[in-house]
Amino acid sequence: xxxxxxxxxxxxxxxxxxxxxxxxxxxxxxxxxxxxxxxxxxxxxxxxxxxxxxxxxxxxxxxxxxxxxxxxxxxxxxxxxxxxxxxxxxxxxxxxxxxxxxxxxxxxxxxxxxxxxxxxxxxxxxxxxxxxxxxxxxxxxxxxxxxxxxxxxxxxxxxxxxxxxxxxxxxxxxxxxxxxxxxxxxxxxxxxxxxxxxxxxxxxxxxxxxxxxxxxxxxxxxxxxxxxxxxxxxxxxxxxxxxxxx
Amino acid sequence: xxxxxxxxxxxxxxxxxxxxxxxxxxxxxxxxxxxxxxxxxxxxxxxxxxxxxxxxxxxxxxxxxxxxxxxxxxxxxxxxxxxxxxxxxxxxxxxxxxxxxxxxxxxxxxxxxxxxxxxxxxxxxxxxxxxxxxxxxxxxxxxxxxxxxxxxxxxxxxxxxxxxxxxxxxxxxxxxxxxxxxxxxxxxxxxxxxxxxxxxxxxxxxxxxxxxxxxxxxxxxxxxxxxxxxxxxxxxxxxxxxxxxxxxxxxxxxxxxxxxxxxxxxxxxxxxxxxxxxxxxxxxxxxxxxxxxxxxxxxxxxxxxxxxxxxxxxxxxxxxxxxxxxxxxxxxxxxxxxxxxxxxxxxxxxxxxxxxxxxxxxxxxxxxxxxxxxxxxxxxxxxxxxxxxxxxxxxxxxxxxxxxxxxxxxxx
Numbered sequence: 001x002x003x004x005x006x007x008x009x010x011x012x013x014x015x016x017x018x019x020x021x022x023x024x025x026x027x028x029x030x031x032x033x034x035x036x037x038x039x040x041x042x043x044x045x046x047x048x049x050x051x052x053x054x055x056x057x058x059x060x061x062x063x064x065x066x067x068x069x070x071x072x073x074x075x076x077x078x079x080x081x082x083x084x085x086x087x088x089x090x091x092x093x094x095x096x097x098x099x100x101x102x103x104x105x106x107x108x109x110x111x112x113x114x115x116x117x118x119x120x121x122x123x124x125x126x127x128x129x130x131x132x133x134x135x136x137x138x139x140x141x142x143x144x145x146x147x148x149x150x151x152x153x154x155x156x157x158x159x160x161x162x163x164x165x166x167x168x169x170x171x172x173x174x175x176x177x178x179x180x181x182x183x184x185x186x187x188x189x190x191x192x193x194x195x196x197x198x199x200x201x202x203x204x205x206x207x208x209x210x211x212x213x214x215x216x217x218x219x220x221x222x223x224x225x226x227x228x229x230x231x232x233x234x235x236x237x238x239x240x241x242x243x244x245x246x
Numbered sequence: 247x248x249x250x251x252x253x254x255x256x257x258x259x260x261x262x263x264x265x266x267x268x269x270x271x272x273x274x275x276x277x278x279x280x281x282x283x284x285x286x287x288x289x290x291x292x293x294x295x296x297x298x299x300x301x302x303x304x305x306x307x308x309x310x311x312x313x314x315x316x317x318x319x320x321x322x323x324x325x326x327x328x329x330x331x332x333x334x335x336x337x338x339x340x341x342x343x344x345x346x347x348x349x350x351x352x353x354x355x356x357x358x359x360x361x362x363x364x365x366x367x368x369x370x371x372x373x374x375x376x377x378x379x380x381x382x383x384x385x386x387x388x389x390x391x392x393x394x395x396x397x398x399x400x401x402x403x404x405x406x407x408x409x410x411x412x413x414x415x416x417x418x419x420x421x422x423x424x425x426x427x428x429x430x431x432x433x434x435x436x437x438x439x440x441x442x443x444x445x446x447x448x449x450x451x452x453x454x455x456x457x458x459x460x461x462x463x464x465x466x467x468x469x470x471x472x473x474x475x476x477x478x479x480x481x482x483x484x485x486x487x488x489x490x491x492x493x494x495x496x497x498x499x500x501x502x503x504x505x506x507x508x509x510x511x512x513x514x515x516x517x518x519x520x521x522x523x524x525x526x527x528x529x530x531x532x533x534x535x536x537x538x539x540x541x542x543x544x545x546x547x548x549x550x551x552x553x554x555x556x557x558x559x560x561x562x563x564x565x566x567x568x569x570x571x572x573x574x575x576x577x578x579x580x581x582x583x584x585x586x587x588x589x590x591x592x593x594x595x596x597x598x599x600x601x602x603x604x605x606x607x608x609x610x611x612x613x614x615x616x617x618x619x620x621x622x623x624x625x626x627x628x629x630x631x632x633x634x635x636x637x638x639x640x641x642x643x644x645x646x647x648x649x650x651x652x653x654x655x656x657x658x
Binding site: 053056058059078079082083085086087089091093097098099100101102110111113114115116158162 | 258
């Protein structure tokens with residue numbers, strides 16, 4: 001994991017036409033190095049969500065190119081983009097977004113269903129991932145039988161189970177209390193240490209400070225990129241988080 | 247995604263809303279149950295009536311004369327017009343294998359030993375061939391010219407001591423006293439042997455028209471006549487030819503019956519096949535009517551499923567968004583929702599078949615018919631259930647499939 005970018009955006013522009021054209025993103029260049037941990041901050045309306053949708057292969061840019069693991073997303077059909085998303089992106093949402101009627105194990109295994117992985121292997125991989133998240137004994141529980149922190153761990157397990165190029169987290173601690181949130185951030189640290197590439201979108205400074213660098217967005221442009229905590233070396237995972245107790 | 251996975255996931259969603267799913271399928275259940283009940287009843291009725299008029303009897307032709315233009319059932323309002331000479335002559339017509347009279351003997355009671363039971367209908371004077379040999383469970387058929395009788399179980403068992411082969415029974419005939427007959431055969435079942443007597447299980451005793459009817463009638467008149475004649479063709483394929491030659495003879499001046507025909511009386515000649523068709527027609531009409539009603543019910547059921555599926559798609563917008571985010575293709579989402587609708591349809595169909603089978607059983611029991619299940623209709627019902635599911639699920643599933651994951655994930 002040298003410096004070939006896992007994800008890169010070049011001159012990306014996204015325009016919505018709701019009456020007047022609105023430039024949600026207005027010429028963004030950004031590359032996420034393999035194994036890096038990046039946070040995106042910015043006030044609402046700054047283009048955070050749009051950036052996340054583009055990086056997450058949920059949407060295509062109006063102009064410019066988005067490349068994920070060497071594939072130009074812009075040129076893909078909806079179907080190919082969905083397949084790429086399933087293979088290369090792991091999503092973690094603020095509201096967990098687990099399937100309410102499926103058990104924790106089945107939730108973790110869900111992305112593998114759409115990849116055509118057979119049931120036995122799905123179970124094994126899901127169990128292994130739940131174990132790694134420290135909730136190996138919760139596999140048979142439904143989401144409503146789990147605490148908020150446990151739910152988010154299930155969601156992270158689901159995001160990691162496909163061994164994605166990028167883990168994309170949208171306010172992952174937004175629905176959790178400070179203590180639980182800090183524990184979840186530890187999980188991200190561990191994933192980072194294990195070599196996963198992570199992009200966290202947040203408006204909380206202490207969440208963003210866990211990353212290698214913080215990308216500040218304002219009015220659809222990158223205002224500045226701030227290096228924090230760990231010195232550049234990806235995957236080192238040094239304990240530089242003095243603000244947060246974990 | 248494999249079919250097994252979508253079945254499993256869809257089944258999970260259905261089970262998640264047990265009450266709602268149950269209510270949703272009710273429309274289909276009721277529709278299918280109505281059809282199955284009535285078709286079962288129809289088929290059982292058919293079996294009850296037509297089972298007797300089986301292939302062995304499709305070579306029979308029933309002949310009677312009744313007032314013109316009334317067109318009732320077999321033998322209805324029939325007059326006594328056929329002589330023994332007519333019957334004998336009919337036997338000589340081309341394509342005719344057998345001809346024999348059929349006429350009820352007026353009677354009051356039946357005596358066996360010291361035991362007497364009343365019998366007003368059911369003493370029938372006819373020819374040997376009228377009782378088919380393979381329907382005699384015990385003994386043999388009577389012979390013409392002999393004082394013999396064949397009795398059915400319903401009549402035989404009315405006495406304290408059952409009548410069996412070799413016993414003598416006495417029939418009390420109004421105005422003529424008692425006539426004796428030796429029982430030479432007991433039938434297997436008590437169902438009627440032909441359309442003139444109806445097909446219910448009633449006590450009946452069959453006697454040769456010669457001597458019983460001829461002797462009795464001769465005492466009252468110089469010119470004894472029969473109520474009706476049964477003509478048999480050699481082969482079911484020759485039935486039409488036999489019917490034509492029988493009609494040609496009876497309507498000619500050569501026949502005794504011909505004297506009465508023309509004017510007020512009209513000759514009716516029906517083959518066993520034609521009788522079958524008539525009954526079949528009535529049953530088909532009833533079935534068509536009930537099916538019509540059931541189709542309405544199924545349409546309502548389908549709308550119910552479509553409605554609940556649309557609600558379900560809206561409710562689960564976020565889940566759809568998550569599935570798409572983790573790599574579900576439009577096709578996968580479409581399959582999931584379509585599978586769910588089809589499962590609902592099939593559950594409705596299977597439930598309907600079960601309910602209809604019970605309903606059909608109850609109806610057959612009530613109407614005292616032999617229960618016969620129309621198995622092909624059970625299969626058709628499940629097919630219809632699948633069809634209802636597909637039709638009602640298609641639009642909701644399509645809506646689900648084209649949900650934009652970005653909007654869906656933001657959906658509250």
